Amino acid sequence: MKTYPVNGVELCAETFGSSDDPAVLLIHGGSASMLWWSADQCARLAARGRYVIRYDQRDTGQSTSYPVGQPGYSMRDLAADAVGLLDALGIDRAHVVAMSMSGGIGLILGVDYPSRVASLTFVSTSTGADNLPAPTVEYLAPPDFTDPVAVEEYVVRAIEAEAAGYFDEPSARELVREDMARARSYEASFTNHYAMDFNGPVGGGFGDLSMPVLVVHGSADPVLPLPHGEAVRDAVPGARLVVLDGVGHGVPEARWDEFVDVLTAHTVV
Known part of the structure; x- marks a missing residue:
């Protein structure tokens, strides 16, 4: 892992595979550091001939953190960070994989920075249309962030609630403990992404995307039910x-090989 100066902030990133291969930029969802794309998952994709980049967005992991409830950025800033990271890595174009809330970042990249995006993959995300079904997931009450045991339990139970049966508790706890240990501010991670300005692209919308687009969605997604993926x-x-x-x-993890097959086929452009 290495920290890069980008747009006046620090972004921590890690790469897998050869820089001579097509680049795949993985952008996880709200509150999630790069660890939520596991190193094993990244290595599997790199083994298929891809140069894989995972990174901590602002307010996650080892990247720049802000006071709780006071994010000094918008979604457009997070998209600009992705471009700045590609610049820092010497990458002209990348295949962008955007998960959940970061589907908005993928959209901004595809519309406002099309020359930098070879293809887009939207995972478990949404257009945000008002007529789409509401979440069915149930979470615990927010924890006291001064109590690490309560925080760990809250995040583990959230992972379980979202998993629709694909839940490995020991692996989930290991991820959460590692994530908590390396975060500059775990409370900021779970607060600030939802307090930022969710501004969108300035150059259009989903209908203006010109690169190949893949949508991957779980049939049992309780956070963004399948009609959200169909709408994208x-x-x-x-x-x-x-x-x-x-x-x-x-x-x-149990379905990652299937996802890698689909993603490898999609990222040949």
Whole structure:
């Protein structure tokens, strides 16, 4: 892992594979550091001939953190960070994989920075349309962030609630403990992404995406039910939807090989 100065902040990133291979930039969702793309998952994709980049967005992991409830950035800033990281790594174009809330970042990248995006993959995300079904997931009450035991339990139970049955508690606890240990401010991680300005692209919307677009969505997603993924597909001309049967929010380790197969085929451009 290495820290890069980008847009006046520090972003921590890690790469896998050869820089001579097509670059794949992994952007996880709200509150999630790079660890939520596991090193094993990244290595599997790199073994298929891809140069894989995972990174901590602002307010996650070892990247710049802000006071709780006072994020000094918007979603457009987070998209600009992704471009700045590509610049720092000497990458002209990347295949962008955007998960959940960061689907908005992927959209901004594809619309406002199209020359930098070889393809887009939206995972467990949404157009945000008002007529889409509400979440069915139930979470614990927010924890006291001065109590690390309560925080760990809250995040582990959130992972379980979103997983729709694909839940490995020991692995979840290991992830949460490692995530907590390396975060500059774990409370900021779980607060500030939801307090920022969710501004969108200035150059259009989903219908203006010109690069190949893949949509991956679990059929049992309780956070953004499947119609959200179908809406993304329908909004993007030529987009392809892959439904992971029985999967919840995100792609569990048990289905990662299937996801890597689909992603490898999509990122040949």
